[in-house]
Amino acid sequence: MASQGIEVRNLYKIFGPRGKDYVEAVRGGMSKTELNEKHGHVLGLNDINISMPAGQIQVVMGLSGSGKSTLIRHINRLIEPTSGEVLYEDTDVCKMSDSELLEFRRNKTAMVFQKFALLPHRTVLKNTTYGLELQGVAEAEATERAKRWIDRVGLDGFEDHYPNQLSGGMQQRVGLARALTNDADILLMDEAFSALDPLIRTDMQAVLLDIQQELQKTVVFITHDLDEALRLGDRIAILRDGAVIQQGTGQEIVLNPADEYISDFVKEVNRGRVIKVDTIMKPEKVIADAVTIPSGSMLEEAAKKLTNASAMSANVVDSSNAVIGTITIHDTIEAMVTPATH
């Protein structure tokens, strides 16, 4: 069965003993600082509305303390909401009974953690089968299913090692294998790659994209790194002080940052790898004998093709090779270097 999307609606989280009492005040516009100074409560999430697409990667981005971890923990209700809904397959996760919630966590979700959170007293294999063990799956079957994912993330031969015998990158591979073995529809990843070295990180992103192409899970991926967000995210939501300040595709955000905070974020981005040729092409007539560039290509690829062919312009073609527009090298390079301004 294909994964469903997740609907987060009007979600508020106020940390503190009497959080419920202040929801109205926050709705009325009280800020995080004011709430903290006047009432000693911390605003974790402020009216979050996100439709997380089925079978795609939803990235949630923001600086430290913006509420990313709080948000992702509402999806499997590791944190109780103060008000609002988290809908999956038309049921509100926030209203589930204890036993329904256990079943939901066992069968529908799996999570990967920033600090790996492996069980230190269990081997790689036993860590990987943990979710299945909780579900009551027989050991032989669990082992077989786990082996497949251990191989897939590149840990073949390490089944009997303990986590403290592995490097950070390898430990997170175990974390990923543990989550994937559960075969849950929803994959929750809270800064899963943030603790890894840049090279290993890129490596893991590739592993995730590769696996995602095959499985098409509904992935919620938290990061504070824009490059990672743009590489992985089908959609991106940006949080600040617990509120969503912009959401859309990577290109939408890079081209039209909603405010200063986001333009600061996107300033340093390699635009050539985010913006598609479709964005800058002009619907002009076909150029004879020109280079063709497939629709959906990034500017960087287009520029490379143009310079390789020493051409000034090219045709953009759709999947059936029909020309749908043209681009020039001038426009391409201009779009690549223009910083986003607000």
Place this chain on the structure above:
Amino acid sequence: MGILTEFPEMGRADLRDFKKGIDETFRLFTREYGESIENFFYPLLKFLGWFERLIVATPWPLMILILSGLVWAGSRSWGLVFGTIFTLLVVGYLGMWEDTMFTLALISVATMLCIIIGIPLGILMSKSDRTQSVITPILDIMQTIPSFVYLIPILMLLGIGKVPGLIAVCIYAIPPVVRLTNLGIRLVDKDVLEAADAFGASPRQKLWTVQMPLALPNIFAGVNQTIMMALAMVVVAALIGVHGLGQEVLKAVNNQYLALGMMNGLAIVAIAIVFDRVSQKFGKRLQKHSEVIHG
């Protein structure tokens, strides 16, 4: 100004009546329930008696074999195994074999009892701060009150014998297991617990797959301390009629037999060292993979 130099005491007659009242009430309680309490502990008495007879009746070479097997299983150290064999041979040669076996039986049963009661209590304590705040002061009292003080009610209730001795030992020795079970569970890494939650572990599954295994090194440190404290109580237990090395020490004290006292005292020390080293080695082995090291 007499009130400043003379403490305003309770009237002498009142004080006497007050103490008498408490004694009388307890005596009544003893008369009423003494027998049923004794019956309640009867299985324990049977078990301890059976265990003592079993250990004493086992031929000494077999006993040495069994004990060195246990030491090997616990410590995986040949040095300790040979040390144990040597100690046992010396103790036996000096005529203390039977008493040593009695003491061994008492310590083993007391430790088992402490574990059976102490670990569940520690688990309970780790579940709620309120339980913890009730049990902690009780444990403090059990550890600090002079043991002769609680011998009085135990003697009044159960008289002289093995069971009251065992109970006295357990009261003194149980706090470390309880404390360290509680502490061990509370110290379990929050991130790992959250992971268990995220994968849908029920409270019971969390206890058995995460909390207990990760608390085990601490629990074991508690068991180790419990054993040591039980050994420290051997002489007190002898006071109320428990056989073993402790009684010989008492006899030595009463008659000023220096050599007898030293020998039996050192035999207790030898047992303590063996127990301590084996359980520490075992604890270390448990800990081997439980340390979280990143990178």
